[in-house]
Amino acid sequence: MSTRLGVLIMSAVLVIYLVAVAQLSISLMISGDAIAQVIGVALIVLPVIGAWAMGAELLFGLRSQRLADRLAADDQSPVEELPVRASGRPDRAAAEASFPAFRDEVEQHPDDWRAWFRLGMAYDASGDRRRGRQAIRRAIALERAGD
Secondary structure, three states, X not given: OHHHHHHHHHHHHHHHHHHHHHHHHHHHHOOOOHHHHHHHHHHOHHHHHHHHXXXXXXXXXXXXXXXXXXXXXXXXXXXXXXXEOOOOOEOHHHHHHHHHHHHHHHHHOOOOHHHHHHHHHHHHHOOOHHXXXXXXXXXHHHHHHHO
């Protein structure tokens, strides 16, 4: 629950910031000064990009959480019990040792969203967040295509 609260707080702060930047941009555009108008037009891009990025991240989080919940309901939790560091993150060496099993599962079942999701979680536990997110995006796409 604390993660959701953190997401809500950070999203609210970002929305406040985006609104403030948009208001500043509009006031610069209507100021009558040519340089201020150019800056205002350039500045309006930031809230648009920020809103898009926030929406994309929230949607990714909701969809990946839905898949995690489905796996947990089926008793197919994506991450086996790994030793954790003081921060609560899985021990990287232990995660890397268990990684080949997840990779092999994807090679055997390339169209199974569950295999891709577990691979994504294994990548994340190993410290490779970029590949983890790619694998989870693939799992989301496969699951959505299957519905």
